[in-house]
Amino acid sequence: MIVANLGAAAIAVLGLGEAGSLMARDLTRAGATVRGYDPDLHGDLSGIPLAASPAEAVRGAAVVLSVNWARVALDVARDALPHLRPGAIFADCNTAGPALKAELASLFAGGSAAFVDVAMMAPVPPLGIRVPMFLAGAGAERLAPILRRFGTPVDVVGPTAGDAAARKLTRSVFFKGMSAAIWEALEAARAAGVEEWLRADIARTLSEANAATLERIVEGTRRHARRRAHEMTDAAALLDQLGVPSTIARATAASLERVVAEQGASV
Known part of the structure; x- marks a missing residue:
């Protein structure tokens, strides 16, 4: 100190x-x-x-x-x-x-x-x-x-x-949102009997992430939003079958549908 x-x-x-x-x-x-x-x-x-x-x-x-x-x-x-x-x-x-x-x-x-x-x-x-x-x-x-x-x-x-608060809360959307998504995914993996595999996969993905990873995520979301929205709707249905709350999965599908709609309105 x-x-x-x-x-x-x-x-x-x-x-x-x-x-x-x-x-x-x-x-x-x-x-x-x-x-x-x-x-x-x-x-x-x-x-x-x-x-x-x-x-x-x-x-x-x-x-x-x-x-x-x-x-x-x-x-x-x-x-x-x-x-x-x-x-x-x-x-x-x-x-x-x-x-x-x-x-x-x-x-x-x-x-x-x-x-x-x-x-x-x-x-x-x-x-x-x-x-x-x-x-x-x-x-x-x-x-x-x-x-x-x-x-x-x-x-x-x-x-x-307010400028400092804006930085913190926009980061919170990312970090707390990611945390909630990981929590929900692991709940689902536990129910499906694949938790050990998913934990290892998440850890590997995080350890390998860099600036290029961010660009791939952003560009991939832009290009493949429609397909990913359908995928997340199916993922939410799986969670329902497993008896796991699908809050993040459904919100992600809705968010991707919004990206599709906004891109459609801009062309």
Whole structure:
């Protein structure tokens, strides 16, 4: 861990769940003055200085990290805003869409505190504060060097709140979608008695993937969408026969049919 000396400036961490507590503990161990707050304290919070209220946590802090559920992000920001010191940075680290990030940024428009849309691009455990992040928003350029002092891999993607969230969520379509497809495929393979073979085949395919693989996937989808849509309809029917939910298979067939329709409309 890279030790960072911010002097007397504090870092407030609002939300001490699994991710927030790891980040707060790493910051504390690295020499930062940390104040953590969560209305529902639970889990291992050892080594984290705790505040009695959001106001106490953020008062005088140079940086505020909000690590909460997206559904409470606005409430957390509104509670913190009146107590922020001039020039403070409020960084929303929640997984949320660009619209919510823009709404959060609007709370800070015209004030002295700067908002940052933070997208954490890997699971926080076990990386803690060293989780890779994309930053966007008015305070992104100021927050980046602070986080880098703690060993955080940071990329500033622009001044517009929501741009970091857009990167994270479009990647989520790929990565979480792939994960769900693998899960469903393995369920089906287990029911069909071929799970060991399919696991090995998936592992081989992933290990051999490169940039050319991506281009083949994109071009193959464009050229063969109609045939693949029929194939996935048959695959969904097989899953039905096996008693396995066919959510991903049916969604894939529908997505491919959309590609067929869009290509037909463009010619």
